[in-house]
Amino acid sequence: MDHGCHFMELAMACERTFIAIKPDGVQRGLVADILGRFERKGFKLVGLKLLTPSRALAEQHYGVHRERPFFAGLVAFITSGPVVAMVWEGEGVIASARVLIGATKPLEAAPGTIRGDLAVDIGRNVVHGSDGPDTAQFEIGLWFQPEELSSWQPADQAWRSEA
Numbered sequence: 704m705d706h707g708c709h710f711m712e713l714a715m716a717c718e719r720t721f722i723a724i725k726p727d728g729v730q731r732g733l734v735a736d737i738l739g740r741f742e743r744k745g746f747k748l749v750g751l752k753l754l755t756p757s758r759a760l761a762e763q764h765y766g767v768h769r770e771r772p773f774f775a776g777l778v779a780f781i782t783s784g785p786v787v788a789m790v791w792e793g794e795g796v797i798a799s800a801r802v803l804i805g806a807t808k809p810l811e812a813a814p815g816t817i818r819g820d821l822a823v824d825i826g827r828n829v830v831h832g833s834d835g836p837d838t839a840q841f842e843i844g845l846w847f848q849p850e851e852l853s854s855w856q857p858a859d860q861a862w863r864s865e866a
């Protein structure tokens with residue numbers, strides 16, 4: 704699969720992850736805050752759109768949770784309004800994004816994390832992030848067409864990384 708990272712020698716640097724600001728984050732006006740954390744950290748935005756997910760998309764996205772008691776509520780919630788879907792790129796971005804997001808239960812999420820700072824309820828935890836390389840590839844392909852992703856080189860790359 705072409706990840707569009709030809710300028711990088713290290714496979715790690717070509718990593719991409721899927722991040723979504725859930726409907727609660729959009730409704731609460733937290734889009735800029737959440738998106739800005741990934742931007743300020745130094746990751747590269749390669750895909751971005753606002754959409755209200757269809758039931759089919761939501762059920763595929765949360766397919767691993769299909770048998771869980773909270774599945775119906777989860778799908779109802781994620782389809783309840785606009786979601787900001789994003790793809791971020793950078794070395795180690797999948798694991799690092801999970802650190803930036805914080806624990807699934809917002810009351811247990813560390814201060815400084817998105818959920819630690821901005822949420823209290825597990826069912827309203829404002830953001831989604833892929834939990835590993837296979838999930839990231841699946842979710843990026845589920846939410847985005849290849850032509851919706853941009854491969855680009857920040858003009859200040861030399862000030863971001865020695866690579």
Ligand code: DAT
Nearest residue numbers: 768773777806807825826828830831832834
């Ligand atoms: P994460 O979003 O941190 O990857 P997950 O994949 O285990 O967490 O679950 C997906 C979402 O489902 C989670 O963000 C919120 C919801 N969820 C998980 N466990 C839940 C529970 N016990 N009760 C209600 N909602 C839950």
Ligand code: MG
Nearest residue numbers: 831832833834
């Ligand atoms: Mg998950």
